Amino acid sequence: MNKLATLSAITALSFSSLMADNHEQSMKFSAQEVSPGIHMLMGVGGFTGGNVGVLVGSDGVIMIDDAMPSSLEILQQAIVSVTDRPIDYLINTHVHGDHTGNNVTFKQQGAAIVAHENLRQHLLNKGIPKGKEMVQAPKDMLPVITFASSMTFHLNGQDAALVHLPHAHTDGDAIIHFSPANVIHTGDIFFNGMFPFIDVNSGGSAQGYLAAQKAILERSDAKTQIIPGHGPLAKKADLAAAVSMLEDSIEIVERLIAAGKTEDEVVKLNPLSKYHDKWNWGFITTERMTRQLYKSLSHNNQHAHNDTPHHH
Numbered sequence: 562m563n564k565l566a567t568l569s570a571i572t573a574l575s576f577s578s579l580m581a582d583n584h585e586q587s588m589k590f591s592a593q594e595v596s597p598g599i600h601m602l603m604g605v606g607g608f609t610g611g612n613v614g615v616l617v618g619s620d621g622v623i624m625i626d627d628a629m630p631s632s633l634e635i636l637q638q639a640i641v642s643v644t645d646r647p648i649d650y651l652i653n654t655h656v657h658g659d660h661t662g663n664n665v666t667f668k669q670q671g672a673a674i675v676a677h678e679n680l681r682q683h684l685l686n687k688g689i690p691k692g693k694e695m696v697q698a699p700k701d702m703l704p705v706i707t708f709a710s711s712m713t714f715h716l717n718g719q720d721a722a723l724v725h726l727p728h729a730h731t732d733g734d735a736i737i738h739f740s741p742a743n744v745i746h747t748g749d750i751f752f753n754g755m756f757p758f759i760d761v762n763s764g765g766s767a768q769g770y771l772a773a774q775k776a777i778l779e780r781s782d783a784k785t786q787i788i789p790g791h792g793p794l795a796k797k798a799d800l801a802a803a804v805s806m807l808e809d810s811i812e813i814v815e816r817l818i819a820a821g822k823t824e825d826e827v828v829k830l831n832p833l834s835k836y837h838d839k840w841n842w843g844f845i846t847t848e849r850m851t852r853q854l855y856k857s858l859s860h861n862n863q864h865a866h867n868d869t870p871h872h873h
């Protein structure tokens with residue numbers, strides 16, 4: 562994986578600088594049918610964006626997330642390999658550019674974009690990153706159908722439930738649960754085998770992320786196929802491992818915060834060193850994991866102390 566591309570892509574500061582990298586010929590999406598009619602499209606050979614899900618059948622086609630703008634061509638090639646029909650519904654699991662990067666194209670080809678209402682608000686109020694600036698999101702990028710807590714699609718013999726899990730990776734996350742097929746697309750509430758990115762600046766939180774992962778565990782059994790936002794197709798045991806790592810890491814950092822340590826002091830102690838070898842990766846290093854937990858957890862404490870009724 563191109564570490565530099567990964568870093569820039571997820572922070573979404575600059576897509577244009579990635580174009581050169583993403584034109585490497587070796588990059589493509591590999592398509593895997595995880596259950597009849599449900600495909601996982603995963604980028605290989607470089608960073609293409611988040612994992613894409615596609616439900617195909619005679620009633621219509623649902624796509625979950627649409628990768629980076631620079632991945633459009635290889636994404637379209639992968640889609641054609643699983644269906645000759647256009648996309649009817651495009652679900653965005655959350656606002657990040659590696660999951661919403663081709664909204665405009667698919668919308669203009671006839672897809673109705675569906676997402677949590679906070680994602681639409683985020684695009685309208687904050688816009689999208691262009692270089693280091695935020696610019697207005699194009700109208701065709703915006704969801705035309707939004708939901709607050711949950712909604713369900715009924716197509717191709719599947720019940721596809723979109724469920725909002727609050728303040729997890731962002732404040733506008735949705736997971737998609739195909740219950741008859743026992744398949745769950747988690748969006749970025751799960752990075753399989755990697756420290757997670759918790760986007761505190763977009764309304765995510767460490768405790769919310771942990772609660773959201775536990776909610777997905779509750780929906781899973783040993784046979785559930787879990788499509789993570791990033792990383793390979795997973796089983797319940799993989800998610801359970803991520804949950805215990807995060808739960809323990811939160812406790813460790815919370816204890817240090819309670820002991821009065823500053824963020825830099827905590828980083829210096831390297832309290833998550835036991836998780837380094839297994840979970841550290843280019844974008845969320847062990848240091849960044851420590852810092853994001855500190856920021857989120859100390860922020861929570863501050864709120865607990867300062868909360869007054871007129872804030873609500």
Ligand SMILES: [Zn+2]
Nearest residue numbers: 611659749790
């Ligand atoms: Zn992502």
Ligand SMILES: [Zn+2]
Nearest residue numbers: 655657730749
């Ligand atoms: Zn994300």
